Amino acid sequence: MTNRRKFESIAFFIPVLGAVVIMPPIVLMFDRSLHVFGFPMIIAFLFTVWMALIVSAWALSRAAPEFGRRQRADNEPTREADE
Amino acid sequence: MISANVAIATAVAYVIVLFALAYFSDQRARSGRGKFLRSPLIYTLAISVYCTSWTFYGAVGSAARNGLEYLAIYLGPTLVFTGWWFGLRKLVRIGRSQRITSIADLLSSRFGKSGRIAVLVTLIAVTATTPYIALQLKAITSSLQVITGASAVNGAATGAFDEVQLALVIAASMAVFTILFGTRNVDANEQHHGVVAAIAFEAVVKFLALAAVGIFVVFGIGGGFSEVYSRAAEAGVTLEGSEMFSSRWVAINVLAAAAIICLPRQFQITVVENSDERHLRTASWAFPLYLFGMSIFTMPIAIVGLSMLPAGANPDLFVLTLPLTFDQDALALFAFIGGFSSATSMIIIASIALSIMVSNHIVMPLALRTPNSFGLGDGKGVTTLLLNSRRAATVFILALGFIYFWATQESAALAAIGLIAFAGVAQFVPALIAALYWREANAKGALAGLVMGFALWGYTLFLPSFESSSPWVADIVANGAWGIALLKPQALLGMHGLDPLVHSVFWSLFANTFALVTISLATKQSALEQLQSALFVDAFRRPPGGESRFARSSAAINDLFFVAQRVLGYERAAALFDEFAAHTGVQRRALEPTPEFISILEKELAGSIGAASAHVMLSQVVSGDNISLEEVMQMADETQQAIEYSQQLEQTSDELRSTARKLQRANERLRELDQQKDEFLSQVSHEVRTPMTSIRSFSEILLDHQDLSNKERERFLTTIHTESLRLTSLLDEILDLNALERGEQKWINSPTSANAALERAIDVCTPLIRKREMELKLGPPPAEVHVNANPDRLCQVFINLISNAAKYNDADEPFIEVKRSADGQQFRVDIRDNGPGIPASEQKRIFEKFSRGRRGSSSDQTGAGLGLAISREIISNMDGKLELVRRRGRGACFRVTLPVIAEVEAAE
Amino acid sequence: MSVDVLIAEDEPSILDSLEFIFRRAGWSISSVADGEAAIAAVGETAPRVLVLDVMLPKRSGFEVLKHIRSQARTAGLPVLMLTAKGQQQDRRTAEALGANGFVTKPYSNAEVVDAVRKLMGGTA
Known part of the structure; x- marks a missing residue:
């Protein structure tokens, strides 16, 4: 249970953090005339955050507790016939 | 340039591939071999129907005009998918457990199966x-014009083919596709495996096409990413410091996040x-990854297009014009097909x-309201009506799209439509969030919110989009309706x-x-709304499928079957009834119309005709017995109460458990104390009885035997005297210790010279030490320090320790060693002897009451074993410590440590 | 060298009084002050009666009694136990271990002498 709560806290925190980071004022900190590996800093920043979100979502999807399976099998007797 | 025939033939061939793919996928799915079709990969690819031609072509245009703004369109959905555990998962669970057929159905179902909400949502969506x-x-026709050279790079039409005709043909073929694969049946809950397979295929095509163009542009002609980006300023693209990240950036992120759920096509695929x-x-990570991939090349293509193509070239078509300009016809054709696929997937x-929404929420309710409007003869009336209305709705919607295209083809009204559509469907968001998380939200509130939102969206965004094509609209935008500036x-x-x-x-x-x-708070929920809100808000809590909305029913099973076969067709209805009959272990004819069965049936019907219509339909049959809403309400309340009650119980039992644990601990402690008290009493009894025994015995001897010698008489009397003294001191000690333990300090601590107290104690003990012929080894006096103590008690x-x-x-050469030391922190005395010492087994208990750690052969031991216990209490009352120091060699060593008080205080 | 009464008692003053009254009763006596000495003395002095205090150093009176009862040679030795605790529990323990008499301190001299005399009669 504790693990599930912890997972849910993280699962909630990550998108919220992502939203805060790509919104002003934080995004403005990276809105400068600098280049990172040939990319304008702002582009590097937004795509890095984006990739970080994707990786986090991947990690979350691995860590997510089991769901959905039992519901299908036990409670939808008519459904299985359709599929 | 590519000839129009080649381009059109390619497009036609592509559409044929789509048809074939959809057809074979459907076949496989039907024969139960389509496991691959239900894989998470296909699901993810289908979700990318989000990327339309607006992404394929338009994003580059947007990047050329507005810089990085286009990224917001993809970051918003990324956030929604990252937070899938809380939003999408609940939405999908509800969608599946309630057999939801569209977003209109979802909102309608949640708000008491309200037909009005369904209609309104359908209207907004359309x-x-x-x-x-x-x-x-428009995108398809423009791209075809560009690729065939019908238009110059600057986009002026030259009429190599009729643009309108082309659009009509496309719309018509899409209608055919949709009707063929989208309305083949009224499936359990509107799943179309063939269509989904085709859409997934299109997702791959458009991604590959865009990536191919991107790679060509960036690495083929641009010289790599950094080279391209270094040309940004020269091309007129401001990437930084553009004040781009303003409220508009936030608004677009929010709209895109809303759109990924609320757009009818997204809801269709995702839920x-x-x-x-x-x-x-x-999908939670793969879909954002897809969007990421679709976005990397957007800005570079815009920059290269702006810097290499002639000024005035339409940035919306750079994806095509760049390959064409560099004579990459094949690539351009591929790009055209990519754009074509992104457009067709959206249309389909x-x-x-939309056709599901229109037929379920507008056509069906009308049909149900008109008696005898559906055939009763062959039992297939509703199915036919449903399929036909859905086909008609498809044609209607595509016709509407075509007419809109035709009416606005000369204006710029279409350019901004992407965000306008997003803002329109975003009006579902408040009701949707309330539907999933806010139990008290009701139909009146949702309806009012949707009406207000829709009206304001229409007036403030949709209407002004016609500004350039309509002088009347331009006037309103400039001066307000009826010339009122506030409007x-x-x-x-x-x-x-x-x-x-x-x-x-x-x-x-x-x-x-x-x-x-406000309206939800000001008005009440109907019984049905309460029930539905519990089903939605508690989607994860309640066991799905256990609820029943019809309290009790005597509806004949035949009537129900009649209704079911009208909607589902004879075969599916019969299969459903047989299955449930088998489930309950009876024949179909003997099936009882239990609430459970009726609720399953209603859900099954809802999967075909929407929740509102299904409810109305079954109500007509079951209402013979009056489905009392009061009963439904009562059931809902009872369910809710049961849930709350069990939560309370759980909480209470948690509290009880912890109380029980505390009680148990307290009880153990009490028992311990009780045992200690018993032991204490037993010890006291022993310590009192021992001297009493001698006293009594010798008294009797003295009384009974008159013939004693004087010497004997004297000895016995002395013993009686000594023992009675021992008794007295024992009683004193017990009272003393009791007072100390209860914290009744009978003295006041004051700055005291610790060394003086020690010297006094040595003086008192000197006679005893001499008598026993012991040596006293006294260490040098320490610095004069003061401790907070009572001198007499300390002494x-x-x-006690010295004696x-x-x-x-009992050593041969007995000695006592007293070492004392003091620093600014503490005063310390070690009192050591070379006696028998204290056995390890006794060391722990040495300070306990009556624990006489060692018994010498001497008869001087008059103490009752309370001395050390008392001493320890006294010292701790002075904030000091009395302890037995472990050391090697013979004897025991007791240490007293007392904190030194500052000189200033001492002087006072 | 056999004695009439062996006294195992660690309180010197009580021992003093017991010795006096037993001598006056005409018995030969021997005395020890702890449990181990008691066990040794039982073997050496072969007393007719053992007067045994419960609270003895080194080994308690109960342990001594148990040991005596476990040895064939001394199993039948009459034992009178003295206790200063005065609890029923001690009396039951003593009986269970096979004590022949039990006297609670403080006792009257006559009570102890009578008890010892009774035990001597049993073996005489």
Whole structure:
């Protein structure tokens, strides 16, 4: 249970953090005339955050507790016939 | 350049491939071999129907004009998918457990199966989506013009073919596709495996096409990413410091996040077509990854296009014109097919989603209201009606899209339609969030919110989009309706200085939410709404499928079957009834119309005709017995109460458990104390009885035997005297210790010279030490320090320790060693002897009451074993410590440590 | 060298009084002050009666009694136990271990002498 709560806290925190980071004022900190590996800093920043979100979502999807399976099998007797 | 025939033939061939793919996928799915079709990968790819031609072509245009703004369109959905555990998962669970067929069905079902909400949502969806379909048609025709050279790079039409005719043909073929694969049947909950397979295929095509163009542009002609980006400023693209990240950036992120759920096509794919909740696991990261891939090349293409193509070239078509300019015809054709696929996929899914909404929420309710409107003869009336109405709706919607395209083809009205559509469907968000998380939200509130939001969106955003094509609209935008300045669509109530999009999003969503909340709070939920709200809000808590909405029913099973076969057709109805009969272990004819069965049946019907219609239909049959709403309400309340009660019970039992644990601990402690008290009493008894025995015995001897010698008489009397003294001191000690333990300090601590107290104790003990012929080894006096103590009590402790050391010492050359030391922190005395010492087994208990650690052979031991216990209490009352120091060699060593008080205090 | 009464008692003053009254009763006596000495003395002095205090250093009176009862040679030795605790529990323990008499301190001299005399009669 504790693990599930912890997972849910993280699962909630990550998108919220992502939203805060790509919104002003934080995004403005990276809105400068600098280049990172040939990319304008702002582009590097937004795509890095984006990739970080994707990786986090991947990690979350691995860590997510089991769901959905039992519901299908036990409670939808008519459904299985359709599929 | 490519000839129109080649381009059109390729497009036709592509469409044929789509048809074939959809057909074979459907076949496989039907024969049960389509496992691959229900994989998370296909699901994810299908979700990318989000990327329409607006992404394929338009994003580059947007990047060329507005810099990085296009990224917001993809970051918003990324956030929604990252947070899938809380939003999408619940939505999908509800969609599956309640057999939801569309977003209109979802909102209607949640708010008491309200037909009005269904109609309103359908209306908003059609209004917002039709221009979007027109935009796709426009994209296809424009791209075809460009690729065939019918238009110059600058986009002026030269009429190599009729643009309108082309759009019509496309719309018609899409209608055929949709009707063929989207309305083949009224499936359990509107899943179309063939269509989904085709859409997934299109997702791959458009991605590959865009990636191919991107790679060509960046690495083929651009010289790599950094080279391209270094040309940004020269090309006129401002990437940084552009004040781009303003309220508009936030608004677009919010709109895109809303759109990924609320756009009818997205809801269709993500929720309705979902065949397994667990697919969300994959989609949660794979879909954002797809968007990421679709976005990397957008900005570089825009920069290269702006810097290499002639000024005035339409940036919306750079994806095509760049390869054409560099004579990459094949690549251009591929790009054209990519754009074509992104447009067609949107058209197909949007028209399926909308046709389901229109037929379920507008046509069906009308049909149900008109008696005898559906045939009763062959039992297939409703199925036929449903399929036909859905086909008609598809044609209607595509026709609407085409007409919109035709009417606006000369204007710029289409360009901004993407965000306008987003803002339109975003009006579903307040009601949707309330539906999932806010139990008290009701139908009246949702309806009011939707009306307000829709009206304000229409007035502040949709209407102004016709500004350039209609002088009447231009006048309203400039001067306000009826010339009232406060009613200016883009500066409502004088709110000016805002980007029109932000202005509209703010007003519409604000009014929408405000109306939803206030009206929900001001009005009451109907019984059905309460029930439905519990089903939605507690989607994860309650065991799904266990609820029943019809309290009790005597409806004949035949009547139900009759209704079911009208909607589902004879075969599916019979299969459903047989299955349930088998489930309950009876024949179909003997089936009882239990609430459970009726609720399953209703859900099954809802999967075909929507929740509202299914409810109305079954109500007509079951209402013979009056489904009392009161009963439904009661059941809902009881369910709710049961849930709350069990939560309370759980909490209470938690509290009880912890109380029980505390009680148990207290009880153990009490028992311990009780045992200690018993032991103490037993010890006291022993210590009192021992001297009493001698006293009594010798008294009797003295009384009984008159013939004693004087010497004997004297000895016996002395013993009696000594023993009675021992008794007295024992009683004193017990009282003393008791007072100390209860914290009744009978003395006041004051700055005291610790060394003086020690010297006094040594003086008192000197006679005893001499008598026993012991040596006293006294260490050098320490610095004069003061401790907070009572001198007499402190002296008592030292006397106790020294006399113990003297009394129990049976060494041949007995000695007592007293070492003392002091620093600014503490005063310390070690009192050591070379007696028998204290056995390890006794060391722990040495300070306990009556624990006489050692018994010397001496008869001097008059103490009752309370001395050390008392001493320890005294010292701890002075904030000091009395302890037995472990050391090697013979004897015991007791240490007294007392904190030194500062000289200033001492002087006072 | 056999004695009439062996006294195992660690309180010197009580021992003093017991010795006096037993001598006056005409018995030969021997005495020890702890449990181990008691066990040794039982073997050496072969007393007719053992007067045994419960609270003895080194080994308690109960342990001594148990040991005596476990040895064939001394199993039948009459034992009178003295206790200063005065609890029923001690009396039951003593009986269970096979004590022949039990006297609670403080006792009257006559009570102890009578008890010892009774035990001597049993073996005489």
